[in-house]
Amino acid sequence: MIRMSFQGKRGPRKSAPRANRAARTPKPGSEGGPFADAKPERLISAQPKPTKIRADEAEANFQAVHTEDGVRLQKVLAQAGVASRRVCEDLIAEGRVAVDGKVIVEPGVRVDPQSVTIHVDGVRVTLEVTHRYVMFNKPAKVMTTMHDPEGRRCVGDFLDRQMRAARLVHVGRLDYETEGLLLLTNDGELTNRLTHPRYEVPKTYLAEVQGELSVKTAKQLQNGIELEDGPIAADRAWVVGSTGNRTMVEITLHSGRNRIVRRMLEHVGHPVTRLVRTAIGKIVIGDQPQGTLRELELQEIGHLQDLASGAAAGEGSRG
Numbered sequence: 001m002i003r004m005s006f007q008g009k010r011g012p013r014k015s016a017p018r019a020n021r022a023a024r025t026p027k028p029g030s031e032g033g034p035f036a037d038a039k040p041e042r043l044i045s046a047q048p049k050p051t052k053i054r055a056d057e058a059e060a061n062f063q064a065v066h067t068e069d070g071v072r073l074q075k076v077l078a079q080a081g082v083a084s085r086r087v088c089e090d091l092i093a094e095g096r097v098a099v100d101g102k103v104i105v106e107p108g109v110r111v112d113p114q115s116v117t118i119h120v121d122g123v124r125v126t127l128e129v130t131h132r133y134v135m136f137n138k139p140a141k142v143m144t145t146m147h148d149p150e151g152r153r154c155v156g157d158f159l160d161r162q163m164r165a166a167r168l169v170h171v172g173r174l175d176y177e178t179e180g181l182l183l184l185t186n187d188g189e190l191t192n193r194l195t196h197p198r199y200e201v202p203k204t205y206l207a208e209v210q211g212e213l214s215v216k217t218a219k220q221l222q223n224g225i226e227l228e229d230g231p232i233a234a235d236r237a238w239v240v241g242s243t244g245n246r247t248m249v250e251i252t253l254h255s256g257r258n259r260i261v262r263r264m265l266e267h268v269g270h271p272v273t274r275l276v277r278t279a280i281g282k283i284v285i286g287d288q289p290q291g292t293l294r295e296l297e298l299q300e301i302g303h304l305q306d307l308a309s310g311a312a313a314g315e316g317s318r319g
Contacts, residue, residue, distance in 0.1 A: 051095030051103050061102040062109055070110035073097065076118065080125050081167045081186030084195070088188070096121050132166050133296040133304065134184040137288045140274075144173040144182065155182065158293060171195060175259055180205075180277035181285040183304075184293070193308040194280075200254035201307055202235060204279035205261050209270035213247040215239055217268050221251065225267055229257065232264060246273070281307050 053061070077088040077097070089107045091097050097104050098119045099111055111118075118125045136155065138144070146156035146169070155170055163184070171183040172195045185191060194201050224233035232255055240248040247270065251261055262272045278285050283300050296304070 053095060053103055053105065058103075058105050061099075061104055062106050064102055065099040065104065065111055065116065066109050067112045068110065070112045072107070073099065073104060073109050073111055073118075074107050075189065076111060076113045076127065077120070077125065078188030078192060079131075080118075080127050081131075081169070081188050082120055082125060083169075084188055084192035086192060086196075091120060130166075131187040131190075132163070132168060132185060133187070133301050134163065134168060134293050135283070135285070135288065135296055135300075136170075136182045136184055136293045137285055137290045138174055138179055138182045139290045140177050140179050143176060144170055146170075155184070158291060159184075163293070172256060174277060175262070175275075178275045178277065179290065180275075181280055181283070182277075183280060183283075183296075190304060190308050194304070195256065197256055199307075201256075202252055202254050202281055203256075203277060204250065204252040204284075206240070206276045206278050207249050207251065207261060207265060207272050208274040209247050209249060209265050209272050211245055211247065211270050212242045213239060213249055213265075213268075213270045217270070218249065220268060221264060225264065227263055227267060232257070232260065234264070250278075252279075 073092060074085050074088040078085040082088055092104055092107050095103050095105050099116050113127045143152050143154040145154045148154040167186050168184040171185060171191050174182055193199055218237040218239050221234045221237040224231050234251050234253045236252040238250045240250055261275060265272050282303050288294060
């Protein structure tokens with residue numbers, strides 16, 4: 001359960017007494033929940049050099065490494081933590097992947113990961129990867145990248161040597177000013193399923209906004225509003241409490257559109273002053289201190305896999 005220090009009347013009961021003075025939103029601290037009181041090497045080259053090969057050579061390479069009952073090459077790469085499956089397909093098409101020394105440009109090739117050697121941009125891919133799943137409580141003013149060329153603090157600055165060696169990557173993004181739950185893993189396939197728009201993974205945010213946001217406005221967010229890039233509706237919008245010119249509101253939605261929570265609240269006249277992602281599905285940040293990382297428990301990993309499996313099951317039914 002998230003411990004809230006925000007005091008004031010509880011929505012939707014309007015009869016609750018208003019606080020005598022505005023409660024102070026605690027500064028991010030080393031202990032407690034989101035509102036509590038209290039540069040690794042990269043496998044994929046930044047300057048890739050795509051390889052062009054003749055059609056007959058490409059076919060010969062395909063036949064040389066293809067195993068009918070093997071695993072698709074892009075899946076092998078994704079499971080090794082190289083990138084999402086979609087990105088791996090692009091790497092193959094660009095001629096940046098070699099299997100047993102033969103450049104492969106056909107995503108349909110299947111290989112036996114136990115018997116082949118794979119290189120991406122000339123760097124060997126370690127196929128025997130033990131997947132790791134880590135939760136990071138991101139502070140504000142931290143870039144969701146593993147390295148920032150401008151020298152700003154980024155997620156990579158918080159990783160220890162073992163995590164860097166495991167080639168963890170972030171699942172999705174949080175804005176520079178947004179705090180809270182960010183998942184890190186080297187499971188490329190799971191990353192793809194949790195970030196692809198069609199899979200609609202629910203995420204929950206706690207926002208402090210300017211003004212007194214009414215229950216009616218919260219219902220408006222649930223019923224749907226029209227933004228410049230199309231309609232959007234929250235799965236759930238609930239007024240946690242308000243005092244004077246500030247309101248705390250909790251929003252759950254599936255969309256992964258850029259800055260979507262901030263844009264929704266600004267559209268209804270309540271700009272965000274602080275935003276924390278508190279949950280992805282049933283995985284919650286709880287009281288994990290800001291700036292810290294922890295390995296997910298087996299039950300949490302199982303939930304992530306359930307989310308991915310549910311996405312896979314529904315993939316064929318969506319238009």
